[in-house]
Each structure stands twice: as structure tokens, then as C-alpha cells.
Amino acid sequence: MTQADRDVREGALAEYAALRSEITTRISAQHQMLALHMTAVSVVFSVALSGGARWPVLLVIPFVSYTSSEILASLFHTVEAIARYIDEELSPKVPGGLGWESWLARHRPESELRKLTHPYYLLFPGVSVVSLAAVTPFVWTGGVSAHRFDVSFCGGFRLAHCSRLCRTVLQSRSQAPCTVLTMRSTLSRATD
Template identity: 40%
Template sequence: MAGDDDTHSGPLAEFAALREEINRAWDLSWKVVALQLTSVGAIFGFSLSSNARAPLLLIVPFSSYVLCARWVLFSYTAYRAADYIRTVLSVKVPGGLQWEWWAARHRQRYGIERLRSLNPNLLLFFGSPCLALLVVAMWFSFAKPADYSSLGVSLGGILLWLLGVVLAALTFTLAWPIASGKARRTLAVYADNSREALPDE
């Protein structure tokens, strides 16, 4: 019995460490979302306080892309740790570590998949740069020539707007797999398929 306890203590300690890592990843993920919400609100508030400041909204696609990349990184960290617990650690402990297995198979019961389709993070990270680009495009369309010269907005401003469009598209590419749940399902399938390739200990 003592030998069995020693054998199982390693996986249980690793499980505890990974659960702590998952909690830390989700905590950091939420902080990134809060930072994105705060920064977008501040930039919009300052830029729309004066007509001449509207081009400053071009900051939003850049900041959204950077923060979205961090949000995706922390989300993948949590998903990978959860799949490792389910496919590797669980089989090393008598009775298994059932939480990850149970949670993955009962998403429909609690409407989690339906909630994913309404994920507000996609709107926050992708919708805010699109709105910013729309406002700047309208400003370019209706601004007077004097506004262009006073702000030095010319070809450089147009290039920045186009770069913002590219960054918004990249942001959607990053955020969609996480927001839709596709990344979670893909990682789960990969973990299940690669489980047999792991060496026995």
C-alpha cells in the first residue's frame, strides 16, 4: 500500500500544480479582457471628445491585436493543461481524475456550447477595432481639408487605416477558435489521438 501511495503521489502533486496553473491562466485571461475593455473605453472616450482627435482611434486595432494574442495564449495554456490531466494523469491514478472528463462531456447539459456562440470576447477584441476603423473611415470621408493638414493626416493615415484592417482580420483569426470553442475541441481530439503514442512508465 505504501508503494502504491508513493506511485500515486507524483501524479496527484502534478495534478494540483496543473490545476493551479489553469486557475492562474484563467485569471490572467480575465485581466487581459478587463484591460482591453478599459483601454478601448478610454481611447474611444478621448478620441470622440473632439472631432480632430478621431484618427487616434487607429490605436484600437493595434492594441486589440496585442491583447487578443495574450488572451489566446492564456486560453490555450489552460486548455492544454486540462487535456494533459484528462489523457495522461487520469490514467495514473486509481479511479481516474474525473473532473476534466466529466466537464468535457456535459457541456451541452448546461448550455456551455450555446453560450460560446454568444461569446462577448469576440465582440470585444474584434468588434471594437472594426467600429474604430468605421469611425475613422467616416472621418476621412467627411473631414475638411484643413483637418487633414492640421493633423498631418494624408497618405500615412490611409496606410495606417489599411494596416488596422489587416490587424483586425488577424485578431478575428486569433479570437474565433477560442470564442467558438473550436480550439478546445481540436486540442481534445489531438490529445486523445496522441495518447497511445506516450511512453508507458
């Protein structure tokens, strides 16, 4: 092995270590975002349940869910892109390859049932449905005097978008090289 070959290999291994560290950092950010989302939703539900006239505060939840899912989607795509770069660009530069990302892609879960029962359906569109269902009687019985159609339309739009995001991430589970590791803590593509 020539010095140039050793330099290429060492450079690829150093870059691999830095990129794996970046993936770890982004996955940690995903966990923090999930915890923040669950805390925010809990606080909003607590405020709504603490008094009879506070039900309209539940209309915030679809927007919180949408924003959280978009941030998670962004983090997911970055992790996915890094994993793809490691597999396609760095692995060929190292004798024997860097097989982790390829191994993950080959050993992805095949169960459709797991996709349909993924917790993200409950965490993002699920809490939005519950909050909209809880506030609907208040909105339609005169508790909110103006823009009833706008409120329910916007909430429904955000709910549909969160649902589409969850569906996209679960469908991509079988395509992304790093999905087995990251899908437990990420969301979906925001730009499909």
C-alpha cells in the first residue's frame, strides 16, 4: 500500500468518525425535539383542562405538532444524507469498506404492521385529532364568534400535513440506508 493510499484511507476514516459524531448529535437533537413536543402538548392540554373557558387553547396543538414534525423531518433528512454519503463516498475509499450503513439497509424491518402502528401517528396527527375533537363543540356552539371555518380549516390542513409526513417517513423506512437506527427518533420528508 502506497503512502497516497494510506492517506486516502486515513482521511476517509477521520471523515467517517466526524460524520458518525454528527449523526449522533442530530439523533440527540431529535430526541430533545420529541421531548419538547410532548412537554408542549402536555402543558397545552393541562391549561385547557384547568378551566371551562380555556378550550380554545387546544387550537395551538396542530400548529405545535406541525412545527415539531417539520423540525424532525429536517433532522431526519440530514442524518439520512450523511448515512448515504458514508455508504456511497467514504466506504469505497477504505479497504474492506465501512459496512454499517449498508448493513442497516439490508436488515431493515419488513413488517407493514409496525409501520401502521408507529408511535408518530399518535404523537403528531393523533394529538392534533384529539385537540380538534375536544374544541369542536366549543367552536361550533358559539364559544368562538368569528372565523369558525378558518379555524377548523387551518387545523384540518395541519393535521393532514402531519399525517402525510408520518406516512412518508414510514414508507421511506424501507429505502433509507440509516433508517433502522434513525427511524426510531425521526420523522419524515417535508418536501414530498
